[in-house]
Amino acid sequence: MPRPRHSPLLLLLSLLLPASADELSRTIGLVKPSVVGIGSFQKTRSPALSFIGSGFVIEDGLTIVTAAHVVNELLRTDLGDAMGVLVRDGDSAQFRAATVTMIDKEHDLARLRVRGTPLPALKLGNSAAVQEGKSLAFMGFPLGMVLGLRQVTHRCTVSAITPVATPSASSSKLDAKVLNQLQKSSYVVFQLDGTAYPGNSGSPLFDPDTGEVIGVVNMVFVKGVKETAISAPSGIAYAIPASFLAPAAEK
DSSP states (O other), rough: OOOOOOOOOOOHHHHHHHHHHHHOOOOOOHHHHGEEEEEETTTTSSSSSSEEEEEEEEETTTEEEOOHHHHHHHHHOSSSOOOEEEEETTTTTEEEEOOEEEEEEETTEEEEEOOOOOOBBBOOOOGGOTTTTTTTEEEEEETTGTOOOEEEEEEEEEEEESSSSSSOOSSGGOOOOHHHHHSSOOOOOEESSSOOOOOTTTTEEEOOTTOOOOEEEEOOOOSSTTTTTHHHOOOOEEEEGGGSSSGGGGO
């Protein structure tokens, strides 16, 4: 009986697709130790450890990057909390106090500094070279304390490279935040075809082949009221290009 013939294209795809999946699996193992929770510690609170966002380690292993709005939310609390990062240590969490070294409100980025033994650091990639249609991934803690300190990885596609604030078709839809952004110098962000949740703010957006960080997840498109970001996610998220993390961008 003659053996079935396969087209060269199908044979090529059968070779490439499993390799791509294996590559992401290997990359996840490299990225995971560098992704931390951003939160606080209070001895008299139950639980004592709490986190509301994600972050990742860069440079010398003692510098943490996250979204500025995550840090601002923690700084607004005045309950004797110590702000810092939560690092997975086996089945438990290790808290490391941190100090804020930079807040870039315009680009929604922040840097924190921790002491002690350096953590595994991620390398920043060339975000300017990213094109629409590029397959990427992001890793963080999508629902914060609800799912615990277990890093979760999501695949995504760069569906658009778009201005951070797009003029509304109706003046009634312009709020103070959008108007303020439109008055500033415009810059572009990555619009992602991937589901992110509030706890993903500060997650690294990375190349699944190399693990290099391309951007920082900072925003989820919300349909209707804020609560629907969890119950009915839009599947649209945004990330700030990693180029704004360069030393020249520090403020």
